Amino acid sequence: MSESCRILISDQLSPRAEDILRAQPDFEVVNKPGIPRGELLRLMPEVDALLVRSATQVDAEVLGAGERLKVVARAGIGVDNVDLDCASRKGILVVNAPDGNVITTAEHTVALLFALARKLPAAVSSVKGGKWERNRFVGSELHGKTLGVVGLGRIGSTVAQLARGIGMNVIAYDPYISSEAAAKRGVKLLSFGEVLAQADYVTLHVPKSPETESLIGTEEIAQMKKGVRIINCARGGLVDEAALAAALDSGKVAGAAMDVYTKEPPDPGNPLVGRENVVCTPHLGASTAEAQENVAISAAEQVVAYLTKGVVRHAVNLPALGPDVLERIGPYLQLADRLGYFLAQLVEGGVRRLEVSYGGALEVPIGPLSASALKGFLGKFLSGARVNLVNGPLLAKERGIEVVSSTRSETEKYTNFIELRAATDDGERSAGGAIVGEEPRIVQIDHFSVDVTAEGYKLVFTNEDRPGMIGVIGTLLGSHNINIAGMQLGRAKMSARAVAVLALDDPIPDEVMEKIRSIPNIYDAKLVRL
Known part of the structure; x- marks a missing residue:
């Protein structure tokens, strides 16, 4: 490394962590467990990496003082003491040690x-x-x-x-x-x-x-x-x-x-x-000498890997993307995220496989696109965990979800098109989207063509393709003072089924959803929140 890095350890960690850091010739290590907050704020402007356990509160003030701060490493799983949103906004990587305990x-x-x-x-x-x-x-x-x-x-x-x-x-x-x-x-x-x-x-x-x-x-x-x-x-x-x-x-x-x-x-x-x-017992789940050493080693090794090679293992937030890259792929990342969240609300059963495909003239890297789709898809399920572009693939792997990505140069209807296909224990469902103008749109559900915004409340249902089905549901919603703001129908040749998407001003209560599902010739009905 051409420049030295200053590493601050602000909580009590295993000595192995300091040994790993000091082994790097360009690292200066300051080990001050239990450092008073005033001194922490005074040191932060000259710190490149901060290693903590749970005592140090890495809030917006601390992060704001870290003018050179590149990475915060939490020796443990929980990151409740780190302001992840602030760190992400400032382009500061936050890593943890999920395997250590x-x-x-x-x-x-x-x-x-x-x-x-x-x-x-x-x-x-x-x-x-x-x-x-x-x-x-x-x-x-x-x-x-x-x-x-x-x-x-x-x-x-x-x-x-x-x-x-x-x-x-x-x-x-x-x-x-x-x-x-x-x-x-x-x-x-x-x-x-x-x-x-x-x-x-x-x-x-x-x-x-x-x-x-x-x-x-x-x-x-x-x-x-x-x-x-x-x-x-x-x-x-x-x-x-x-x-x-x-x-x-x-x-x-x-x-x-x-x-x-x-x-x-x-x-x-x-x-x-x-x-x-x-x-x-007094919250002893992670309290063994081995676990304390393991998480300290993991945190220190990740700081070394990131600062010396740019390698990231257990990120819990999104590292900053360059402005040129973000400007080019940002709309597609948003579309993939929305599609993932949308499809996650349609599927049932344990997920085995998620396929992500992109087609279009614009060169979009499939890796971030797949990660963004996973972020949306898993984010619906893992609401207690922070899912992002970095940890999405790892979370999918841990849950036995195979992720397959592909690209193609041409699409039938759109200059750009993203399709997600999920295979579960109960079958397969898919959703497709495109950037229309500058707006992400959902343009396909299973093999049906639709065109709806990727926001708000949607009632998505599959029914027998016969007259009167929309009217029955519209009457039911009206009787419960639920307003329909828009409607899209999807039909396919040689199919006895159709799909409908109703945009709603308000969510549908559970008891009304049960009434919808009980209507004859309604095969499936989901309330989707975007």
């Missing part, structure tokens, strides 16, 4: 599984209290029991592997993984309700998002077996703590193990912490 979190889950089954914490406390109560602490074998894994990502898959090793029957729910990908993990993929109904133990491994808030509540617990046990080593707030406490009181749930809580540390009045049949 997979094993340790999975092992902690299994440790809690054993502790819960054999009542170990209460038994230990009893002996330390001078008692010998063998009959009081009769446990349950895990061998032969059914473990329900909710979320089959890296950690969930590792938990499943460990559980199978001790003879458990493992079932799982993950709507974004195909049954084929689950089978390769030795896991039977079921619906959420089926997992809840069949599992003796339920363990959660999903991100925190509006969709997963109180994922396990009163209604979900009611679907479970009497005597079920629940483990949460993922994120606080996934379990409705009051609902779980009530189920423990009634005996519906025999026990629980919690490493994370809605509020951390828990309030003194937390309804779970004081119970003998609830195993509680």
Whole structure:
């Protein structure tokens, strides 16, 4: 390197991280764990890379002070302490270390599984209290029991592997993984309700998002077996703590193990912490010496790779694109993103394959185009995770989604055309789009031609191609004061089916959508939000 780089470590990391950085002849390393905020702001203008854990708050003020800052490396998975939007706007790469604590979190889950089954914490406390109560602490074998894994990502898959090793029957729910990908993990993929109904133990491994808030509540617990046990080593707030406490009181749930809580540390009045049949640990999922070293090494290695070679492994935001490149491909990236988000709302079943194809006279690199399509497609599913052009392909690979990209020089109707085709456990659906003027448009749904804007609320339905179908739905929507702002019909030769897209001013309530789906000769109906 022709210029030296100044690296600041502002939180306590394994010494291995500093060793890796100092091995670079052009790196100057400043190691100041626990640095006061005032000093941090004073140093930031001369810093090229910042390494943190969770203590340092890398907010807009810190990022704004980083006049030379090129990369923020988080030694761990969570990046809640980094303002990702601000970093992206300023062209600062943010990377994390998602693999470093997979094993340790999975092992902690299994440790809690054993502790819960054999009542170990209460038994230990009893002996330390001078008692010998063998009959009081009769446990349950895990061998032969059914473990329900909710979320089959890296950690969930590792938990499943460990559980199978001790003879458990493992079932799982993950709507974004195909049954084929689950089978390769030795896991039977079921619906959420089926997992809840069949599992003796339920363990959660999903991100925190509006969709997963109180994922396990009163209604979900009611679907479970009497005597079920629940483990949460993922994120606080996934379990409705009051609902779980009530189920423990009634005996519906025999026990629980919690490493994370809605509020951390828990309030003194937390309804779970004081119970003998609830195993509680203080967010220790990633707290092993090995994990701390692994994430520190990963963060340091990524800083070296990025600053010396421009190589990116685990980016969680979008590095800045050059203005000339962005001007040329920006509209197509937006179109691919909108198409991905649109198609994701049409498909059902675990996704196996996503095909991205571009045709047109303008030379558009297919890599960023595919990544943008993945960003939109996966962003609909993974609302709790930040999906971007860099990490989209990795997230798809982790979920067993094969991504295929292709280009062609000519198109039939448009000077440029992007088509996405998704193959799922339930079949195949596709959507195509084009830049018309300067506006992204959706111009194809499956094999039907349409022409609609890529924004707002859309009712997309497939029906038997016969008179009166639009009128029936229009009357139903009108009776519920839902205004139709526009309409497009798609028909195909030699087909008894047609597709319609109704642009709406407002969303359609779930109960009205059910009425639409129950109309004779309506084969499929989806409310799409763009």
